[in-house]
Amino acid sequence: MKKITVLCLLLCFYSAIAQDNYDQFWQELLSNNRVSATQTLKKIDDANSIENLIINEIMRVENGRFRANKDFLPTFLNQDNYQNYLYALWNENYFFNTYLDTGFNNKIVGAINSISESNPTHNTIQDAITYLESIVARENKDWATYKSKISNIPSFRNWQYCGVFENLNKSGLDRVYGPETNANNNTPFDAESNGYVNWYTSKNTEEAYQFFTNHEEYGSGVNYAQTFVSTPQDETVILRIGSGSAFKLWLNDVVIFENKQDVVTDLDAYQVKVTFPKGNNRLLIKTAESDYGSYFIMSPLNQDGSHNTNLKESSSYSEYNKSKASQIGATPVTNSFEAFFVDKLNQNPNNFFNAYCLIRTYLRNSKYEEAKK
Known part of the structure; x- marks a missing residue:
């Protein structure tokens, strides 16, 4: 069973790095010499490292051994920094595989339960595991558990929607449509081929992810969502x-973030530090979808990474602050998992395993250009 596509993509990188303890192993594996690679791996006296644990699982998959290794997860979850590697390798066979395509078998459900019971401390891992638990409950029609789990994922849930506007030749992100400048419901907006549309209140207040489900019959295009966020004092958050689309984000009519790539991402693909001024604030997102199924999720975090509970959002229009960019101070924040592996690779540029994990981290959020570097 040949399943080394990603490894082969890394071969060009590998040729440029120096030898390390695993050098011979990687050379043999990348040459598709699995027998020699297996023998070489057995000779490496590094059994207690997280690198060795994961590489052994990679080798098991390469040798066609897809059943769960009962010793792997308990040992892995006791390792320092295991959450970074879990994030990077989330969709590998020895964790959750491609569950969106394959569904949740006993092996995947067992992994979800084991990791949940380990009480991960990183908010992204916590929320991602909780989301998987909620989906498993939904698959089993356990609606009480599903609602309980999904409610534990902090995100802005009270939105108004507007759309669909045209995204001809992917030009929609840069076109200025009416909802960008008019937050009120006093005048319908010309959506051109889709007639006239207006702001309406979403009923999707229980879900953490926001889907423009009512817009799908009109096909792909540009959608808007806005919420009004109040705070008793200036509040700096991430x-x-x-x-699932290219998007642009405004706070009080000031652009604070833009992603031009129409790709599917996870719940923490992008982060930006901003200050919500005291009073009422308009938070607006514009998505530009060229395929099918536009969605987004947005959560406020404190600067230490914990969940922020001070900001209160409402889907009801009300007058809001008019701010300047200097007052909001929007600053992009690097994904902490990406930063972890960039730092590891900077410390040891010769470590092929760290390069592999960094690339897998980028690919989890469809950051293909970063992965190529």
């Missing part, structure tokens, strides 16, 4: 954003 907005954590995931989206």
